[in-house]
Each structure stands twice: as structure tokens, then as C-alpha cells.
Amino acid sequence: MLFRSLQGSLRGSSVLRGYVAHPDQIFLETGHSFDTYLEEVVQRLDLRAILLIPPKLDLPRWRFPSPETLRRLEARGVAISILFLDALYAGPRRSFSAYVEAARGVVVWDLPERHARPFFPGKILSSLGAPIDWTIYAPPHEVTRDIDVSFAGTVDFFPDRRRALDELRRRGLPVTVREGGAHSTEAYVDVLRRSRITLNFASHNPIQPPTETRQIKARTLEAMACGAMLLDQDSDSLREWFQPFVHYVPHTGVDDLAEKIGYYMANPDEARRIADAGHRYVRERWAQTAYWSRFLRDLSLG
Numbered sequence: 001m002l003f004r005s006l007q008g009s010l011r012g013s014s015v016l017r018g019y020v021a022h023p024d025q026i027f028l029e030t031g032h033s034f035d036t037y038l039e040e041v042v043q044r045l046d047l048r049a050i051l052l053i054p055p056k057l058d059l060p061r062w063r064f065p066s067p068e069t070l071r072r073l074e075a076r077g078v079a080i081s082i083l084f085l086d087a088l089y090a091g092p093r094r095s096f097s098a099y100v101e102a103a104r105g106v107v108v109w110d111l112p113e114r115h116a117r118p119f120f121p122g123k124i125l126s127s128l129g130a131p132i133d134w135t136i137y138a139p140p141h142e143v144t145r146d147i148d149v150s151f152a153g154t155v156d157f158f159p160d161r162r163r164a165l166d167e168l169r170r171r172g173l174p175v176t177v178r179e180g181g182a183h184s185t186e187a188y189v190d191v192l193r194r195s196r197i198t199l200n201f202a203s204h205n206p207i208q209p210p211t212e213t214r215q216i217k218a219r220t221l222e223a224m225a226c227g228a229m230l231l232d233q234d235s236d237s238l239r240e241w242f243q244p245f246v247h248y249v250p251h252t253g254v255d256d257l258a259e260k261i262g263y264y265m266a267n268p269d270e271a272r273r274i275a276d277a278g279h280r281y282v283r284e285r286w287a288q289t290a291y292w293s294r295f296l297r298d299l300s301l302g
Contacts, residue, residue: 002085002218004185008133012288035069042078049079049299051107054096070102079299081105081126087116088215105299110215112240126298129241130218132286136185137225139193149261150195152178152188153219161201167254173261175199192226197264197271202233216241224248224282229275231260247278
């Protein structure tokens with residue numbers, strides 16, 4: 001889903017020519033490792049910058065170029081950046097530290113710069129948030145919002161999310177749950193577009209009090225892009241990018257969440273104003289050209 005949004009966002013940008021390649025596709029089509037392919041395509045297309053997404057930790061490393069390849073490309077003037085979808089967690093940072101060391105910059109999708117900076121000392125850092133492909137997420141001119149409250153995301157692997165959602169339904173609140181991994185992008189977007197209010201949990205434990213640093217999930221941006229009013233787990237991270245009660249509504253636990261669901265269901269005009277403000281803000285700041293202009297500026301490429 002995120003790979004598709006990255007492709008669409010690049011295609012919609014007017015400030016750079018984007019080229020997206022997936023290691024699996026490269027290997028199947030050419031039989032080459034990513035190292036060999038990357039050096040070939042840099043020369044053929046005269047690339048100025050490369051944004052690399054590390055594979056999951058349990059996948060073969062042939063799906064990612066070696067640090068030596070990255071250093072050679074940097075020496076040729078190609079700006080290499082490593083993208084972290086989950087920069088908050090130590091495992092991915094530790095596993096790919098050699099790649100970060102070889103690269104010029106780091107791009108993070110889940111944290112504001114102030115929170116990400118201590119993890120990547122000495123590196124050029126671009127805190128962009130997840131990209132939005134507006135051809136997918138923008139709601140149509142006329143949309144029927146027939147779902148009062150939704151959660152569109154993974155539940156089975158997060159027992160605390162399950163307990164929180166079960167508790168909301170036990171209290172009689174109409175929460176529609178769509179398991180994230182079980183549906184296509186189109187089905188996921190359809191739920192967000194049809195929702196008046198949608199929920200997000202930024203940590204693995206939504207019942208705990210708010211902590212200072214939490215991830216900003218791609219779902220946060222996607223919900224606003226689809227025009228639903230977002231009820232998101234409170235954190236300093238989220239408040240750095242968005243204004244609470246203007247762009248979204250923060251919640252601090254099940255009791256607070258239940259109270260706010262009831263309030264905004266009873267006050268739909270107020271919920272709609274917040275949803276519209278959040279949508280307008282994301283539409284402006286995460287517009288494709290604005291997004292990739294920040295990327296180029298952060299890496300001193302534009």
C-alpha cells in the first residue's frame with residue numbers, strides 16, 4: 001500500500017522525475033542482484049538521488065544493495081538516502097546502521113525531526129511523513145458517509161487494540177472494524193471515505209497514558225486525506241505536525257475515546273469542520289509537488 005502511494009506521489013510531482021524499482025521485480029526480470037542493477041541504472045538514467053527502503057529484517061539481503069555499493073555511488077555524486085518507515089524502533093535502525101553510515105541522508109516517515117534527530121547523528125535528515133497518492137485517497141466530490149465510526153488497520157497482532165475496540169463496542173458505540181492486512185487498498189480507502197469519524201492508535205498499547213514520543217502512522221495522513229474526522233492517540237509527535245481540535249481530535253485512553261466518540265456523534269457539524277480542516281491542511285502540505293520539494297530542499301538537491 002505504501003509502495004503504491006510512493007509511486008503515485010512521485011508521478012504526480014512536477015519538481016522531479018521519479019523512478020521506482022522493486023528488488024523482487026528486478027531479480028525476476030533480470031536475474032541481477034540489486035547491487036548490479038542499481039549501478040547500471042544510475043549510469044543509464046544519470047540519477048542524482050536514490051531513496052532506498054530497507055527490506056524487512058527477515059528477508060534476504062540481496063534485496064538491498066551493499067554498503068560498499070552505496071559508498072561508490074556517493075563518491076560519484078549520487079545522493080543516497082535511507083528511508084525508515086519505523087524510525088522509532090531500535091531494531092531496524094540497528095540492523096541497517098552500516099547502510100545509514102554509507103549514505104548521505106535519512107528520510108523518516110513516522111517522526112517529526114526533533115524526535116528523529118537523536119537516532120541519526122551527523123546525517124542529513126528529512127522528516128516527511130508518508131506520501132499521499134491523491135488519485136487514490138482524495139474523496140470524490142459527492143461522498144456518502146454512512147459509517148459513523150471506523151478503525152481500518154491491523155488488529156489481530158495488537159491485543160491492546162483489540163481490547164480497546166471490544167470495550168468501545170461493549171459500551172454500545174458503533175465502531176466498524178476493517179482488518180488492515182485483509183483488504184485491498186481500494187477497500188481500505190472506501191472505509192475511510194465512508195467514515196464520519198475514524199480512529200487511530202499510535203502505539204501498541206492504546207490503554208496506556210500518552211507518552212512523549214509515538215509514531216505518526218501513515219493511517220493518520222490517509223484518514224485526513226479521505227476527509228474523515230480523525231480521533232488519534234495523543235502524543236507530542238502528532239502535535240508537532242497537526243493542531244489538536246483543529247485538524248484532528250486527540251484521545252488519551254478508552255474512557256476519553258468513548259466520551260469523544262459520543263460527543264462528536266452528537267455534534268456532527270463540529271466533527272465535519274475538523275475533518276474539513278484536516279483534509280485541507282494535508283491536501284496543501286502533502287501535495288505531491290510540495291512533498292518532493294521538501295525532500296529536495298532537505299537533501300540540498302533543489
